Amino acid sequence: MDTLKSIDEMNVLIEINYDRIEGYRAAAAETDDEDLKTLFLQLADRSGECRIKLANEVISAGGTPSEQTGSNGKFLRAWKTVKLAVTNKDRKAIFNSVEFGEEAIDDIYNNALISYSDDINEEQCNLLTGQHSLIKANNERTKKLNTELLLA
Numbered sequence: 001m002d003t004l005k006s007i008d009e010m011n012v013l014i015e016i017n018y019d020r021i022e023g024y025r026a027a028a029a030e031t032d033d034e035d036l037k038t039l040f041l042q043l044a045d046r047s048g049e050c051r052i053k054l055a056n057e058v059i060s061a062g063g064t065p066s067e068q069t070g071s072n073g074k075f076l077r078a079w080k081t082v083k084l085a086v087t088n089k090d091r092k093a094i095f096n097s098v099e100f101g102e103e104a105i106d107d108i109y110n111n112a113l114i115s116y117s118d119d120i121n122e123e124q125c126n127l128l129t130g131q132h133s134l135i136k137a138n139n140e141r142t143k144k145l146n147t148e149l150l151l152a
Contacts (some may be wrong), residue, residue, distance in 0.1 A: 007063035009112050010141040011129070014054045016108060018069045020047035023101070025041040027094075036094065038147070043098075043138060048133045057127055095146035109135055 024044035028037045109132040112125035113125070120128070 001121060002112075002119040003061055003063075005116060006121070006124055007058050007061050009116045009119070010054045010058050010061075010124070011066040013112060013131075014058070014066045014111070015049045015069055016105060017051035018066075019055065020044065020101075021051065022036075022069065030069070031094075032089075034093070046134060046138065050134070053127060053131070057124055061124075064129050094144075095142060099139065099146055101136065101141045102142055106132070106135050106139055130144065 021044045023039055024040040024047065028040035028044065030054060031040070060066040113128055113132060117125070
């Protein structure tokens with residue numbers, strides 16, 4: 001187990017959760033649709049909970065939690081697309097963009113669990129697995145809403 005690698009990886013996830021918080025809050029502020037505003041704020045809150053738990057784990061491992069946003073290109077592109085879709089009030093594009101962003105973070109968590117499995121302890125693995133499950137649930141919820149929109 002490599003504690004420094006686990007701290008680094010958790011800090012990457014903290015930064016991505018900061019991105020999600022900022023992105024969803026910005027999207028909530030831009031939309032006039034109450035259902036979208038509620039969805040975005042719920043997703044931002046869930047990201048905030050994940051970030052806090054990751055930060056606590058970094059501290060427990062002897063590290064300093066990151067306090068900045070990330071720089072994952074795929075994820076940042078998703079947020080630019082969400083903002084444009086919200087600005088244009090295109091619900092289908094909004095849900096497609098959110099779904100793309102949720103799939104991107106799903107991939108990031110999945111890769112972290114695979115790539116760093118030898119560098120994280122059981123508690124950290126459980127934390128990341130639990131957060132990954134929440135992200136999958138968000139993704140399924142978004143896909144369901146997107147499908148319902150298509151059928152309406």
